[in-house]
Each structure stands twice: as structure tokens, then as C-alpha cells.
Amino acid sequence: MRGTYDKIVELATRRGFFWPSSRDVYAGAPAGFYVYGPLGLRMKEKIVSLWRREIVLPEGVHEIETPNILPLKVFEASGHLEHFFDKLIECKRCHSRFRVDKLIEETLGIEENLEGLSDEELMKIIVDNGIKCPKCGSKEWTGIKKFNLMFTLSVGAEAEEPNAALRPETTQGSVVEFRKSYMTMRGKLPFILGQVGRVFRNEISPRRALIRMREFQQLEIHVFFDPDNPDEMYREKLEPYMDYKIRFLRREDRETGRIVEMTAREGLETGYTINHLITYWLVLYQKFFNEVLGFPLERLRYRELIEGEKAHYALAHWDLEVYTEDLGWVELVNNAYRTDYDLSGHMKVSGNDLRVTSPDGKRKLLPHLYEPSIGLDRVLFHELMLAYREDEERVWLQLPRYLAPIEVAVFPLMKKDGMREKAKEIYRMLISEGFVAFYDESGTIGRRYRRMDEVGTPACVTVDHQTMEDETVTLRDRDTMEQVRVGIEELPAKLRSFIYEGKDIKDLL
RNA sequence: GCGGCCGUAGUCUAGCCUGGACAGGAUGCCGGCCCUCCAAGCCGGAGACCCGGGUUCAAAUCCCGGCGGCCGCACCA
Structure with a gap:
């Protein structure tokens, strides 16, 4: 069974919140780098x-x-250099790993400074003293591996040795x-x-x-x-x-x-x-x-x-x-x-x-x-x-309203009878009132609501036949799917108290 | 980085064991019809075998390597 984690990763990729960098174009791009799509970035x-x-x-x-980018000196002073370049060694039998310096110090009970020693010299100490794996007692070791946990850089056209780091x-x-x-x-x-x-x-x-x-x-x-x-x-x-x-x-x-x-x-x-x-x-x-x-x-x-x-x-x-x-x-x-x-x-x-x-x-x-x-x-x-919610009917993100990447969507119920033009007009009005608004006229009205639910849009405004007669629209609440009818003129103020002040949709009337 | 499992359209997946024809389905997406308040229907369209090498007449399928994903260990300053 898939958990919420998998569902969020899938939804985020599909709907443009975030996805792994470069994969589509260059297979084998290194892990750990992500792109924020438009919705994720806005959030x-x-x-x-x-x-x-x-x-x-x-x-x-x-x-x-x-x-x-800062000079390497900065990280020498901060202690990061020392802590970021661990030398590790692994037991071939039980695959346990140890920091080379600690292994030698603890096994031999010495506190010498091992900093300056090369890998060969360190390896020699381990072999000469017959140091065993503290876990399983094996003397079979892999070679010393370096772990460089900072990205180092050579700043300047002629620099060869790293002199700076991210x-x-x-x-x-x-x-x-x-x-x-x-x-x-x-x-x-x-x-x-x-x-x-x-x-x-x-x-x-x-x-x-x-x-x-x-x-x-x-x-x-x-x-x-x-x-x-x-x-x-x-x-x-x-x-x-x-x-x-x-x-x-x-x-x-x-x-x-x-x-x-x-x-x-x-x-x-x-x-x-x-x-x-x-x-x-x-x-x-x-x-x-x-x-x-x-x-x-x-x-x-x-x-x-x-x-x-x-x-x-x-x-x-x-x-x-x-x-x-x-x-x-x-x-x-x-x-x-x-x-x-x-x-x-x-x-x-x-x-x-x-x-x-x-x-x-x-x-x-x-x-x-x-x-x-x-x-x-x-x-x-x-x-x-x-925020992830699902029932038999739909999937929605119950985000805090003010965090939603799209705050309000505007739909014409149909594209004809002037509804499309009216809806576009309202959409532009809401943009100029400072809302993150979104316009959609494709597919059925139900499908459009679902699409907005899935990215957590708290409010949907629909222009219908009645709008053309009395300048009112319906306002739909993402979480309850309930609708109220409000005048276009008072829409910005009501949306503000709905989205930013957390007012219940029924209290907008 | 080690061990186990895994990698097929945007997403989910069938096919792989037992090599063979244009790689099948669902959903989503785009355009059109219909003209509509909660993913209806119809028509049309674009879209995939992780990368490289090997075996073979022939590779999504078998082998090797790389990269990536999940879980466990380690790491997480």
C-alpha cells in the first residue's frame, strides 16, 4: 500500500510542485538536487x-x-574542515565502518596527532599493530576511504588546489x-x-x-x-x-x-x-x-x-x-x-x-x-x-488557506452567453486586487474543481447564468465543497477574510 | 558507501521467468463535439522500455558495468 509520502511525491511531480533535477534530459544525473516548479516555488x-x-x-x-562561496580559511576556523573530511575504513567481514583516527586512538590508547599522516602510513599502523574490528574481531580491512562532505572549489583561473568551498x-x-x-x-x-x-x-x-x-x-x-x-x-x-x-x-x-x-x-x-x-x-x-x-x-x-x-x-x-x-x-x-x-x-x-x-x-x-x-x-x-486528504470522491490538500500556491480560481460555467468574458474580467480584477488567481475554462466544471482541490486552492469562483443577470457569483470552499453566492463588488473583501483571516464560508454572507 | 529489492509515456501499470511482428492498458494532458455546479459521454491527437557495453540472426526480456529509487546499516558536521 502506498503511503502519504509516495502520494505526495507523485502529486508534487505531476502537478508542478517539485521534481528531481535534469533527469528527463540527462539520465543518471546525481541525486539530491531538486527543481521547484511554479506551484512549489510560490508556496x-x-x-x-x-x-x-x-x-x-x-x-x-x-x-x-x-x-x-567562501574561502576555505573560513571553514578551517569554523571547524568544518576537520569535521568534513573523515577518513573511514570498513571491516570486510561485517561491513562495520570506523573513523580511522578514532579506531587507532581507541584501540592503541594513544592520543597522538594522526592528522598529518598519509593513508599509507595510517594503514601501516593498523596492519603492524594487528588492529581488529571492534565488532567482529576480523583483521580484514578495506582500504581507507575519504569522505569529503563539503563541495570544494578552485577560485581564480590559475588556482589548482581548492581554496574555497560552497x-x-x-x-x-x-x-x-x-x-x-x-x-x-x-x-x-x-x-x-x-x-x-x-x-x-x-x-x-x-x-x-x-x-x-x-x-x-x-x-x-x-x-x-x-x-x-x-x-x-x-x-x-x-x-x-x-x-x-x-x-x-x-x-x-x-x-x-x-x-x-x-x-x-x-x-x-x-x-x-x-x-x-x-x-x-x-x-x-x-x-x-x-x-x-x-x-x-x-x-x-x-x-x-x-x-x-x-x-x-x-x-x-x-x-x-x-x-x-x-x-x-x-x-x-x-x-x-x-x-x-x-x-x-x-x-x-x-x-x-x-x-x-x-x-x-x-x-x-x-x-x-x-x-x-x-x-x-x-x-x-x-x-x-x-495537508493531504482523500476520500472516495476526491483528493485535496487542506493547506492553510494563505499558504496555497493558487488562492482563488475563476471559472465560467460554460464558455458561451458571455460567461467566458465575464469570468475573465473577474479574473483580471482579482489579480489587480492582489490575489494569486487562476483562470480555467477547459473540461467540465466538476473536473476543474477537482484539479484545484488537488493543489489546495481554497476558493473557486464560478460565473453562471445568474451572474449575467444580477452580478453575483458562486464561491466554493475547498474543504466542505459548499457554495455561497456573493456579489462581484464585494468579492475581494470577502475573499480576503476567507483566505487570510480564516473566516468560515457561511459567515461571509 | 555496504547489503537486499527495484527501474516501461506526465502518473499508475501489463509484458521480462520461457528473447521474435507497429511494447498493451488505465488515468492524466491537448483539440473538437456536447453546453454542464462537483473527474459523465463521443471523436481526434501527442506521449515510454534509465544509460552504456556484451551475448544473439534478433534484447524491454539474458549477462556485465554505471546512474537512480525504496528499505536496513552507516552518515546526517
């Missing part, structure tokens, strides 16, 4: 603009745009440009940067459509704050939400999967959520996903990451996850408290002082960084998964 843009409206503007985020996260752009942005915007701590950007990771095995890609998009917030005074301004901002319940899967509940609902107050009092700033952002993002993007609360949780799972830079780390029957819990937002790891790394490698003056002007300090990072493609994919 993605809508998610981005909601994020801007609800997060960027109200929170005083300074949105910037930094290059996709960024694996947008964060480094914000960190490197932090001081400049701070100066130009006459910044005060906490100082918040934001980026909408593409990132690139050479994943070993991209899988599951938009869930794991090699090129994808992030919506990132970078909150730089004074570690000695993290609660400046957030004490007040958090006040209205002290009783808001944040849903956590704590490390100690990992086994049982029990989700704990903790109010912001409890999070602070127990020290679990560290400070007002982090607590506020945890609240904000849960509310954004629930109330704005429409994910049901019971499908959301913050999963606390434990040592070994956490990124190399993170002191505390929660993944905001969403649950679907098909995919289980999937990470949508990476919420990391990165301390001054990045800024101090860049200070060390570059030799430049990246500190700023404290708000009281008395000392120089290196801000700490808290970063919630949204995986945009995954969010869009889950919006579709959670």
Missing part, C-alpha cells in the same frame, strides 16, 4: 514571507545576504560579517542577523525527496548576545509567555519517548532552557510552526540532543521535530547554542579582533551565538504531507 516564497512577517520584522532581525551553512557568513553589520547598523547587543540562503552538503546518500538534499535552503537567525547579560530585553519579551507550554523530548526520556510539556517559567526555574533569551526563541518557534504554519502541537517536539549527536560547535542543542506516520519524527529546525565557538575560531585563525564594546561601554567582549535554523524544503514537504 516556498509564501513560507519565507510569513517568516519575515512573523519573525524577522517583529524581532528586529537585520536580514543580510552573504555569498554561497558553504554548508549560512551561519559562517553571518559570523564573518558580524562586526561589519554591527557597525553599519549601529548595533547593540543582543544583535540579530538573519539569512535566507542556499547551502550545500555533499551527502553520502541523499534520500526521501526534499528531506535530504545536497543543495537546500535555510532560514537562519543568528542572535549575538552578551554572555554575562543574556536576558537584556528578553526578560520583558518573555513575560507574556511564561505559562506557554514548550514540548520537549528530554535526554532522560529518550527511551520511553515521553514528551514533557514544560512552561517557559519551569524551563527557566529548573535551568533546563538556560536563559530568558533561549527560552524566548524556543517559545517563538514552536508558536510559529503551530499557529502560523499550521502544524498541530501534538506533532511537534523539541528533541534534546546528546553528546555525540550535537554538532561540534554546540553547547546546547534542540531539534524542533515534526511527526508524520510515514516518516516518523523529522528535524525541521536546528536550535543551537553555539557560545563564542565561531567568533573565537575566526579570531584565532584570522588574527583579527572581532570583539565589540559592551553596552555600558566599559569592556570589550566576544558575543555568544544562539541560532535557530529552519530547513525550508523540509517544512514545505511536511506542509504537503500534513
Whole structure:
């Protein structure tokens, strides 16, 4: 039996939301790269603009745009180089894999620096010491394989060795440009940067459509704050939400999967959520996903990451996850408290002082960084998964109305008796009123409704015989298929309250 | 990347084991008829064997390699 996942992938391809890149023309195009078709792109843009409206503007985020390509030095400082070029070795008998450096260090109990050694030298150590597979005890090893998880580039016509890389996260752009942005915007701590950007990771095995890609998009917030005074301004901002319940899967509940609902107050009092700033952002993002993007609360949780799972830079780390029957819990937002790891790394490698003056002007300090990072493609994919509905009669996407890629469709019941012209006129009127409108006259009226249901269009306007007499049209609700009759003149206002304010169709009368 | 299964029009699929004629069907799509409020009907049209090599008189079918998909392992910084 096909699950919702398969149905969404099929529908998305068929109706122009997204599909794998280049396949039709060049067989064997590498996996993990997707094209957004017109409907998917429009929906993605809508998610981005909601994020801007609800997060960027109200929170005083300074949105910037930094290059996709950065010097390799940047990633040396950020620690990505070291963590991105793993050397792995595989046991021929049980196919278990190990990082070569860890295998040698742990088996021989040494802590020498193995960084500079060649593959041959490393292999020699393994053979000379008769290192066995920790799992099955075999001494049969494959050769050393390198995993390069960043895309490196040689910038400049004569460059031969890689000297730059496509960024694996947008964060480094914000960190490197932090001081400049701070100066130009006459910044005060906490100082918040934001980026909408593409990132690139050479994943070993991209899988599951938009869930794991090699090129994808992030919506990132970078909150730089004074570690000695993290609660400046957030004490007040958090006040209205002290009783808001944040849903956590704590490390100690990992086994049982029990989700704990903790109010912001409890999070602070127990020290679990560290400070007002982090607590506020945890609240904000849960509310954004629930109330704005429409994910049901019971499908959301913050999963606390434990040592070994956490990124190399993170002191505390929660993944905001969403649950679907098909995919289980999937990470949508990476919420990391990165301390001054990045800024101090860049200070060390570059030799430049990246500190700023404290708000009281008395000392120089290196801000700490808290970063919630949204995986945009995954969010869009889950919006579709959670919106999917079907019954004996039809398939439809019950998307939040304002997220639908087409907001309103206009049909003439028939092409004759002036209905076509009238419908086109209404279509043009709705476009100029700012709606994403769509006109269709092909096939039967029923077929046209079905086509719109399938891509989640919340409203359909039909011009019929009566329209020609009294200037009214029918307005159909995607979810109930009910219709009401409204005057053409009042159509824009009524559509606005239906689509953007969530009014019931019956209340439009 | 390893192991298992798999790859046929936009989508879903028959054919493959046992090689043989223009690769069959459904749905969708386009045009027309009909003139209509929930995928009705009729006529017409476009559309596919993942890529490369091998075996053979002959390959969608058998063999090898590559690429891709799903699941598990690993990875997910």
C-alpha cells in the first residue's frame, strides 16, 4: 500500500510542485538536487514571507545576504574542515565502518596527532599493530576511504588546489560579517542577523525527496548576545509567555519517548532552557510552526540532543521535530547554542579582533551565538504531507488557506452567453486586487474543481447564468465543497477574510 | 558507501521467468463535439522500455558495468 509520502511525491511531480533535477534530459544525473516548479516555488516564497512577517520584522532581525562561496580559511576556523573530511575504513567481514583516527586512538590508547599522516602510513599502523574490528574481531580491512562532505572549489583561473568551498551553512557568513553589520547598523547587543540562503552538503546518500538534499535552503537567525547579560530585553519579551507550554523530548526520556510539556517559567526555574533569551526563541518557534504554519502541537517536539549527536560547535542543542506516520519524527529546525565557538575560531585563525564594546561601554567582549535554523524544503514537504486528504470522491490538500500556491480560481460555467468574458474580467480584477488567481475554462466544471482541490486552492469562483443577470457569483470552499453566492463588488473583501483571516464560508454572507 | 529489492509515456501499470511482428492498458494532458455546479459521454491527437557495453540472426526480456529509487546499516558536521 502506498503511503502519504509516495502520494505526495507523485502529486508534487505531476502537478508542478517539485521534481528531481535534469533527469528527463540527462539520465543518471546525481541525486539530491531538486527543481521547484511554479506551484512549489510560490508556496516556498509564501513560507519565507510569513517568516519575515512573523519573525524577522517583529524581532528586529537585520536580514543580510552573504555569498554561497567562501574561502576555505573560513571553514578551517569554523571547524568544518576537520569535521568534513573523515577518513573511514570498513571491516570486510561485517561491513562495520570506523573513523580511522578514532579506531587507532581507541584501540592503541594513544592520543597522538594522526592528522598529518598519509593513508599509507595510517594503514601501516593498523596492519603492524594487528588492529581488529571492534565488532567482529576480523583483521580484514578495506582500504581507507575519504569522505569529503563539503563541495570544494578552485577560485581564480590559475588556482589548482581548492581554496574555497560552497558553504554548508549560512551561519559562517553571518559570523564573518558580524562586526561589519554591527557597525553599519549601529548595533547593540543582543544583535540579530538573519539569512535566507542556499547551502550545500555533499551527502553520502541523499534520500526521501526534499528531506535530504545536497543543495537546500535555510532560514537562519543568528542572535549575538552578551554572555554575562543574556536576558537584556528578553526578560520583558518573555513575560507574556511564561505559562506557554514548550514540548520537549528530554535526554532522560529518550527511551520511553515521553514528551514533557514544560512552561517557559519551569524551563527557566529548573535551568533546563538556560536563559530568558533561549527560552524566548524556543517559545517563538514552536508558536510559529503551530499557529502560523499550521502544524498541530501534538506533532511537534523539541528533541534534546546528546553528546555525540550535537554538532561540534554546540553547547546546547534542540531539534524542533515534526511527526508524520510515514516518516516518523523529522528535524525541521536546528536550535543551537553555539557560545563564542565561531567568533573565537575566526579570531584565532584570522588574527583579527572581532570583539565589540559592551553596552555600558566599559569592556570589550566576544558575543555568544544562539541560532535557530529552519530547513525550508523540509517544512514545505511536511506542509504537503500534513495537508493531504482523500476520500472516495476526491483528493485535496487542506493547506492553510494563505499558504496555497493558487488562492482563488475563476471559472465560467460554460464558455458561451458571455460567461467566458465575464469570468475573465473577474479574473483580471482579482489579480489587480492582489490575489494569486487562476483562470480555467477547459473540461467540465466538476473536473476543474477537482484539479484545484488537488493543489489546495481554497476558493473557486464560478460565473453562471445568474451572474449575467444580477452580478453575483458562486464561491466554493475547498474543504466542505459548499457554495455561497456573493456579489462581484464585494468579492475581494470577502475573499480576503476567507483566505487570510480564516473566516468560515457561511459567515461571509 | 555496504547489503537486499527495484527501474516501461506526465502518473499508475501489463509484458521480462520461457528473447521474435507497429511494447498493451488505465488515468492524466491537448483539440473538437456536447453546453454542464462537483473527474459523465463521443471523436481526434501527442506521449515510454534509465544509460552504456556484451551475448544473439534478433534484447524491454539474458549477462556485465554505471546512474537512480525504496528499505536496513552507516552518515546526517
